[in-house]
Amino acid sequence: MRLERRFFARDTLQVARDLLGRRLVRVMEGRRLAGRIVEVEAYVGEEDEASHASPGMTERNTSMYGPPGHAYVYLIYGMHTCFNVVTGQTGFPAAVLVRALEPADGLEAMRERRGGRPDEQLTSGPGRLCEALGIDLRFDGVDLCAPEASLFLEVGDPVHDERVANGPRINVRGDETAVNVPWRFYVEKNRYVSR
DNA sequence: GAATCGATGGTCT
């Protein structure tokens, strides 16, 4: 069962929290690579100084202004890509960065893609999970809810409140608000959460 | 373990 567009069209903080436990799935050369989402961060509006939308619309961040349920993928530090899900209403720039997965299906393929690293390091970080699932810049702007999508989200097993922790976002710049708002959500004590 | 540092390229001023 896939997550439908209306799931993503809600308040971004709600979507971020509810994304925990869902499965991110990549179909690649007939193989299914999937992981359970265990860590995310929300980026909300142009007022959020940590968001790429803070300077207003640019060529890079255009996807953030587009319809919910699409991907926003960008290159960071010249060598890693990061995957986000666009949330909220079309025209309002907001997205949830997926920071870590617990590997579920296609472990062998992920190990190959990740150079044989230990399983704990396959998908425990935004750049790592993109490498493990083969998510690159070509996915920027694609519709994750399209029937033919090779990258999509499944309902999975939602995480109960007691298992959800939150805190400030990792490695963000900006004013005091941007640095301190507890918009990072993760599954408590999960081995695959980053850092 | 914790802290530090280099790699590497697209985007924006």
Added chain:
DNA sequence: GACCATCGATTCT
């Protein structure tokens, strides 16, 4: 020309 929503290796305590 500066700045990164990172990773992995190296260099410390």
